[in-house]
Amino acid sequence: xxxxLAASLALTLFLLFTLIGVGVYLDARERAFDRAAKxxxxxxxxxxxxxxxxxxxxxxxxxxxxxxxxxxxxTVGTDxxxxxxxxxxxxxxxxxxxxxxxxxxxxxxxNLFGISxxxxxxxxxxxxxxxxxxxxxxxxFLTGRVSAFDxxxxxxxxxxxALIIYAPxxxxxLEYYRKTASASMSFxxxxxxxxxxxxxxxxxxxxxxxxxxIMHANASSVWTTACVTPFDLDGRHVGSFGTSLLxxxxxxxxxxxxxxxxxxxxxxxxxxxxxxxxxxxxDSILGRAIRSASSTAGDYPDISSTGTGAxxxxxxxxxxxxxxxxxxxxxELGAFVAIERIPTTGWYTVATRSxxxxxxxxxxxVKRVAIAxxxxxxxxxxxxxxxxxxxxxxxxxxxxxxxxxxxGTALADQSDLPxxxxxxxxxxxxxxxRMAGEVARVRxxxxxxxxxxxFELEAANHKLRLLSERDMLTDLPNRRKIMxxxxxxxxxxxxxxxILLDVDHFKSINDRHGHPGGDAxxxxxxxxxxxALRHGSxxxxxxxxxxxxxxxxxxxEEADALAARLRAVVAADPVxxxxxxxxxxxxSVGVALRSAADTQDGIYARADANLYQAKKAGRDIVCRxxxxxxxxxxxxxxxxxxxxx
Numbered sequence: 001x002x003x004x005l006a007a008s009l010a011l012t013l014f015l016l017f018t019l020i021g022v023g024v025y026l027d028a029r030e031r032a033f034d035r036a037a038k039x040x041x042x043x044x045x046x047x048x049x050x051x052x053x054x055x056x057x058x059x060x061x062x063x064x065x066x067x068x069x070x071x072x073x074x075t076v077g078t079d080x081x082x083x084x085x086x087x088x089x090x091x092x093x094x095x096x097x098x099x100x101x102x103x104x105x106x107x108x109x110x111n112l113f114g115i116s117x118x119x120x121x122x123x124x125x126x127x128x129x130x131x132x133x134x135x136x137x138x139x140x141f142l143t144g145r146v147s148a149f150d151x152x153x154x155x156x157x158x159x160x161x162a163l164i165i166y167a168p169x170x171x172x173x174l175e176y177y178r179k180t181a182s183a184s185m186s187f188x189x190x191x192x193x194x195x196x197x198x199x200x201x202x203x204x205x206x207x208x209x210x211x212x213x214i215m216h217a218n219a220s221s222v223w224t225t226a227c228v229t230p231f232d233l234d235g236r237h238v239g240s241f242g243t244s245l246l247x248x249x250x251x252x253x254x255x256x257x258x259x260x261x262x263x264x265x266x267x268x269x270x271x272x273x274x275x276x277x278x279x280x281x282x283d284s285i286l287g288r289a290i291r292s293a294s295s296t297a298g299d300y301p302d303i304s305s306t307g308t309g310a311x312x313x314x315x316x317x318x319x320x321x322x323x324x325x326x327x328x329x330x331x332e333l334g335a336f337v338a339i340e341r342i343p344t345t346g347w348y349t350v351a352t353r354s355x356x357x358x359x360x361x362x363x364x365x366v367k368r369v370a371i372a373x374x375x376x377x378x379x380x381x382x383x384x385x386x387x388x389x390x391x392x393x394x395x396x397x398x399x400x401x402x403x404x405x406x407x408g409t410a411l412a413d414q415s416d417l418p419x420x421x422x423x424x425x426x427x428x429x430x431x432x433x434r435m436a437g438e439v440a441r442v443r444x445x446x447x448x449x450x451x452x453x454x455f456e457l458e459a460a461n462h463k464l465r466l467l468s469e470r471d472m473l474t475d476l477p478n479r480r481k482i483m484x485x486x487x488x489x490x491x492x493x494x495x496x497x498x499i500l501l502d503v504d505h506f507k508s509i510n511d512r513h514g515h516p517g518g519d520a521x522x523x524x525x526x527x528x529x530x531x532a533l534r535h536g537s538x539x540x541x542x543x544x545x546x547x548x549x550x551x552x553x554x555x556x557e558e559a560d561a562l563a564a565r566l567r568a569v570v571a572a573d574p575v576x577x578x579x580x581x582x583x584x585x586x587x588s589v590g591v592a593l594r595s596a597a598d599t600q601d602g603i604y605a606r607a608d609a610n611l612y613q614a615k616k617a618g619r620d621i622v623c624r625x626x627x628x629x630x631x632x633x634x635x636x637x638x639x640x641x642x643x644x645x
Contacts, residue, residue: 009380028363033358036358037327038327040336040353043338044327044349044350045340051347058227059205059229061243062154062243065139065143066241073132083130089104097121098120098121099119101113104116113137117144117166117168118141119164119174120177122162122163123183123186125161127160128239132239133164139156139241140164144168145608147601153165155167155243155244156241157242158239159197191212195208196230196239197237206228206229209228210225210268212224214244226243227242229242263286266348267314267348268345268348269346269348271304271315272303273300273311274347286314286335322341337350337352338352473523474541476539477538477539477540478540478541479540479543487600493594495553495555496552496593497559497593498591498594498607499548499589499590499591500589500608500610502611503545503585504585504615504619509577516577520577521575521585522545529547532566559591560627564630564631567622567630586620588621590622591610591622592610610624
């Protein structure tokens, strides 16, 4: 009787939990599919926002370059010295072209131009004036220095084949333009040149080219897009400022790892696949199709003409939904797909996630329900057996024994009969109480362990954050940290000074005393600068031998005094570079005071320009807006001059 009851109960529970599991699966699957489509759409929109922000920064940089260029054209001058300087900076070559002088790119000791990292090609037919060429070189240098953390190059070109470019980190060192390019080289018919013309760009706004190999004849495998902003003077198109984005730099964003079990793919409007196989989906249908196409057509195949399965389906999907955007499940690709268009370049960003992964995610609740159902079924069957034996079988056996006694045929052995007064419920209750106490003890231990691990993790994260914000050599804030703090101080103070300081003749120190000696100089200079600043001022190392100070001041006199004090505290005593060996060290200082119309980039550029003037004027001096001095109270009148900017 107990077995039949237990079997009936087990079958009933199995059917019940099966129905519950099916219902849970269908509901979870619908929710997972809906969530996957929405999450993928949000993820894809974040990608679009990332690139639009990147192109907005490029546009702002080029607009700033146009403003600086216009100002430099007004101040560069037209005397005979200008022609001489033009010939020195851009000497004419035997082939009739003008190329940039080596010092214009190399910089370093003895460089009379105050510019480095700049290369140039001026065709024989170019009508660029000396003033325009010099102003353009200064502009791309200043703009490129300020935006170097975000852009690898800034250049200026004219419709008649003059190109001046700042790209100090280029592995080819701009040799192509400075030395090897043919005298007949012309980019008048190039897309980036056409986009600058009034006919194709009447709005005179920044425009970006389609993706194509870089102009270099020896770099055809390097793909790039160029973003250019025209520059007009007195209603006439003079030239354009531009920035080239190498595809490898475009694809360095962290989201190219893709969402879980998915991938992110960029596709040009012409159908070229911009994402190389190393960044494509793993073993998905689309990932295998990308690797197959790349094995025959290279890393960036044209999927509009491949005509193969998944890539053909993807191109058809773009044709149907690319302009409006799309988010949903594609049976052909076996994946969820989100499509958005990047307005500035017209590229399509396609984010995918495996349909199998989403289905597996929906099955997780069903697995939990199944495990719970099995455990509950076993428990309920066991309880049914115990209760049945206790309430039915036991009394029946006892009744049978009494009947036997009455009949005079009592069983000799009644050990199998239940004992009177036995209370299994009390036993189970006691056992549960002991288990609850044990669970509470283990839970308390786990909570203490989690709290301790959380504290250790927070301490480790704090240490990592400090390491990411500090310069390892000087223990000062690094460039990223001081720029973040500068942004925060910008909103808190209306009056402040930005001071850039550069160790004089640092290359010769490194050459003479080696890098350990140079490191010793930097650390001691950093210590002296830090000791000379009052609370509330910022100090950081922004690169190489250059430091940056941001301090709230009341006016020019306080800014001058602070800059002079910083210069003096470094020059006061020799710096120890090795045991028993020391040498005098000086710094050049550029100062800019915030005005109502200033921006962070603008005041930084002015401070950098003033530092350049201090270097040019002889070093170990302070320059503020053209004023050259060593102390705040005694300005050297014979060295004072006004540098228009």
